[in-house]
Amino acid sequence: xxxxxxxxxxxxxxxxxxxxxxxxxxxxxxxxxxxxxxxxxxxxxxxxxxxxxxxxxxxxxxxxxxxxxxxxxxxxxxxxxxxxxxxxxxxxxxxxxxxxxxxxxxxxxxxxxxxxxxxxxxxxxxxxxxxxxxxxxxxxxxxxxxxxxxxxxxxxxxxxxxxxxxxxxxxxxxxxxxxxxxxxxxxxxxxxxxxxxxxxxxxxxxxxxxxxxxxxxxxxxxxxxxxxxxxxxxxxxxxxxxx
Amino acid sequence: xxxxxxxxxxxxxxxxxxxxxxxxxxxxxxxxxxxxxxxxxxxxxxxxxxxxxxxxxxxxxxxxxxxxxxxxxxxxxxxxxxxxxxxxxxxxxxxxxxxxxxxxxxxxxxxxxxxxxxxxxxxxxxxxxxxxxxxxxxxxxxxxxxxxxxxxxxxxxxxxxxxxxxxxxxxxxxxxxxxxxxxxxxxxxxxxxxxxxxxxxxxxxxxxxxxxxxxxxxxxxxxxxxxxxxxxxxxxxxxxxxxxxxxxxxxxxxxxxxxxxxxxxxxxxxxxxxxxxxxxxxxxxxxxxxxxxxxxxxxxxxxxxxxxxxxxxxxxxxxxxxxxxxxxxxxxxxxxxxxxxxxxxxxxxxxxxxxxxxxxxxxxxxxxxxxxxxxxxxxxxxxxxxxxxxxxxxxxxxxxxx
Numbered sequence: 258x259x260x261x262x263x264x265x266x267x268x269x270x271x272x273x274x275x276x277x278x279x280x281x282x283x284x285x286x287x288x289x290x291x292x293x294x295x296x297x298x299x300x301x302x303x304x305x306x307x308x309x310x311x312x313x314x315x316x317x318x319x320x321x322x323x324x325x326x327x328x329x330x331x332x333x334x335x336x337x338x339x340x341x342x343x344x345x346x347x348x349x350x351x352x353x354x355x356x357x358x359x360x361x362x363x364x365x366x367x368x369x370x371x372x373x374x375x376x377x378x379x380x381x382x383x384x385x386x387x388x389x390x391x392x393x394x395x396x397x398x399x400x401x402x403x404x405x406x407x408x409x410x411x412x413x414x415x416x417x418x419x420x421x422x423x424x425x426x427x428x429x430x431x432x433x434x435x436x437x438x439x440x441x442x443x444x445x446x447x448x449x450x451x452x453x454x455x456x457x458x459x460x461x462x463x464x465x466x467x468x469x470x471x472x473x474x475x476x477x478x479x480x481x482x483x484x485x486x487x488x489x490x491x492x493x494x495x496x497x498x499x500x
Numbered sequence: 501x502x503x504x505x506x507x508x509x510x511x512x513x514x515x516x517x518x519x520x521x522x523x524x525x526x527x528x529x530x531x532x533x534x535x536x537x538x539x540x541x542x543x544x545x546x547x548x549x550x551x552x553x554x555x556x557x558x559x560x561x562x563x564x565x566x567x568x569x570x571x572x573x574x575x576x577x578x579x580x581x582x583x584x585x586x587x588x589x590x591x592x593x594x595x596x597x598x599x600x601x602x603x604x605x606x607x608x609x610x611x612x613x614x615x616x617x618x619x620x621x622x623x624x625x626x627x628x629x630x631x632x633x634x635x636x637x638x639x640x641x642x643x644x645x646x647x648x649x650x651x652x653x654x655x656x657x658x659x660x661x662x663x664x665x666x667x668x669x670x671x672x673x674x675x676x677x678x679x680x681x682x683x684x685x686x687x688x689x690x691x692x693x694x695x696x697x698x699x700x701x702x703x704x705x706x707x708x709x710x711x712x713x714x715x716x717x718x719x720x721x722x723x724x725x726x727x728x729x730x731x732x733x734x735x736x737x738x739x740x741x742x743x744x745x746x747x748x749x750x751x752x753x754x755x756x757x758x759x760x761x762x763x764x765x766x767x768x769x770x771x772x773x774x775x776x777x778x779x780x781x782x783x784x785x786x787x788x789x790x791x792x793x794x795x796x797x798x799x800x801x802x803x804x805x806x807x808x809x810x811x812x813x814x815x816x817x818x819x820x821x822x823x824x825x826x827x828x829x830x831x832x833x834x835x836x837x838x839x840x841x842x843x844x845x846x847x848x849x850x851x852x853x854x855x856x857x858x859x860x861x862x863x864x865x866x867x868x869x870x871x872x873x874x875x876x877x878x879x880x881x882x883x884x885x886x887x888x889x890x891x892x893x894x895x896x897x898x899x900x901x902x
Contacts, residue, residue: 311817311897332821339819350814350901354516366505367819411818 258450259285259308259419264317266303266473277303278314279473285419285452290445290484292453292461295470304470305423305454310338322418339367343412345437347424349404351396351411357383358392361411368415382410386440402433409440413449420444420451426460432494438463439487463487506824510831520800524833525840527793528880532844532873533851534785539869540852541782553764555694557633558731559597561738562762563589563724563745576605579720580758583712585748586724593740595733596726600624600631603711604722610704612664612675619660620703621677623711631725639671639686646685647707650714654682657701658690677704678715731764738763790876793840794884797833801888805829805895812892813900826893833885834878841877845870 266278277300285291295301306312307319310326319326322341326334344350351360361379365371372378383392386406388399396404405425412420422441426434442463445451453464461467463485469477514521556562563586566575586601603623610619626647629635642653654677661670670684682704691700712718728737738761745759746752805812812825820828 306898309817311901332823335816335819335821335824338817344817346901350810350817352811352814355512363815364818366509367502367815367821367824369502371501371505415819 258287258289258322259452260318260320261308262318262320264304264307264314264319266300266307266312267315277473278307280317281470281474282317283468283475283478285450287418287450288445288448289466290442290451290453290464292455292464292467293470294455294458294461294467296456299470300473301454301456301470302423305421308419308452309342309344309421309423310334335367336369339364340369340415341418343409343415343417343420345405345408345412345420345422345425347427349396349401349408349428351404351407353396356393356395357388357399357407357410360396360407361414363411364415379410379414382413383407385413386410400433401429402436405429405433405437406440409437409444413444418450420449422451422453424455425453426455426457432491434460435487435491435494439491442484442487459485502824503827506828507831510828510835513828514832514835517804520804521836524793524797524800524836525843527789527796528837528840528877529844529847531786531789531793531880532841532877533847534782534789535873535876536845536848536869537851537855538782538786539872540848543866543869549768552767555692556764556767557725557727558764559728559734560764561726561728561734561741563726563741564760564762565720565722565758567757567760576716576718576720576722578722578758579718580749581721581724581745582719583721585745586721588744588748589724589726589741592744593737595729595737597729598627598631598727600627600725600727601708601721602723602725603708603716603718603720605716608678608704610660610664610675610677612670612673615664617660617663618702619657619677621711621715622703622705623708623715624705625708628705631727634691635689636686637689638669639684642685642705642707647709650709651707652680652682652710652714653685653706655686655688655705656684657688657703659699659701660704661687677706680715682706734763735765790880793837794880797836797881798884798887801829801833801885802891805888805892808892809895809900812895813897813902816895816897817901822893825895826889829889829892830882830885833889834881837877837881837885838874841874844877845873848873 261284262282264278264281265276268275268277281300281304293301293304303312307314310321313327321337324337324341326337329337352363355363358376358379361382362375365375380389380392383389386409388403388406388410391399391403396407399407405428420441425437425441429437438460441451441453451464453461455461462481465481465484467479467481468475469479471477563581564575565581566578583601586599590596590599601624605621607618608621610617625631626642626644629641635641636655639655641655642651645651646653654675656670656675664670664675665673670687673684674681675684676682688701688703688705694700706715726737726741728734742757742761746757749758751757815825815828
């Protein structure tokens, strides 16, 4: 599904070279839920940008769904982002003045084929994340958790090979965060490949496998023996009085 | 298809930012409105010039008695232009189809029974009809015999018919011109207003001989209408007429001519001066407003690109190519200036209507200037929208999203 080989990234500022990624190699198989952990300054964001095809590495190779991503030009890489990657950002990144539905449909603006039943599909995506009643609401009238769920619906509209979530709970309270994670877990159960980037060990433990990034390379890799179940935690949280 | 989706995105973005849209459109509206008025007046003036030239006759050279600066009306006090001069022109200059000499007297009392008025009496040759392309619609024109016999017969214009006869048929009736009776032989087709702005239908045409020997007792012609064979010959014929008459009248420049030669060019030139000043002002307004509108557009769009940095990053992340972002911002500019252009056309059309109402110049709104105005406003959008659009497109998605 996803295969990184010796990915390096070095930022140059005049004569000063700052290596951020020093050879990152790992594989994600289809249907996997992988968390990439790392404190700030470990190259986590840079790796996320490369995984999302938003930034070009200095060296190495990135195969995504059978395509050698960085062998292509910028237009094709844009198309790869459009078709193969669904983004969920920490800051949601929704268009403030557009309705939830229009936000969900935004990736289709750049799709090669605009599905005839786009509106219906968008609506059912929103229903699937529990926002069936908020289709025409603008983001400003939604809570943070609801906004992030709109973003998840948007990420799924093009049916991408990879769902890439960058600190998706970073701006959310615990309950909303767990809700978002529970949606990701459900999508994973339905077969969706997910890469979750986080600095939070607890959040990472909801994945099946955790890669720990340190000083620009994969420092540790561990399988999560028994993944936490966000849904259960959520139920417990609610039973415990909503704290 | 993707382009159409981008048009929609652009339209929605324009609708969301009403203040920016209003400010940008304002300059374009003013500019295009001014331009619309300019083009309409120009077009109207052009048409009027063409009409005057057409009325004057594109192959016509007029030879008037008397010098002077302005378009001379016939001056009865000058008697130096003679029938011999006219004959000399006809026989000595090439490229002349025909000439028609005239003696003209304005404001002559005319009466029929108890109705009386004033009219312009013109003594002319039998070829008057062909020469002026102006024919009788009732009765007939006088003939060679009338001329050789110095008959007291007249062909009269429509204004006189209305004033003297009302509904009755004037042909065959006897009217009084000055102190003598004339028989009405025919009625001329209505001609309207002359290039000099006078009513041409208050005229009576009588035989030249009758006019010179019996009515006015003069040897001086007031004007000679010379028809060149083609329009291309007009300037040469005019020049040769000038030289010939100077010779015959023994005038050596810098002595002042006692005659005047008028060609269609002179008529066109006189008419064109009118349009000038207002148009220069309005054209300056157009250029300035479009320039200001363009600069406002560019600055507000640059500001908007900065403000919408994250939106740009998001669009790139969701699969928008550089050129998609470029196109969207360019389309936003084009929508703004394009609708500003349409608005300007409407305002301009309104202004033209208002000017018509206040009885100003002849104005004409037509599709060609409208197309030009729209093209111009689209061009403003393209030129001044390109820089901000390129800046938006060249943003790095990672930096834009940060």
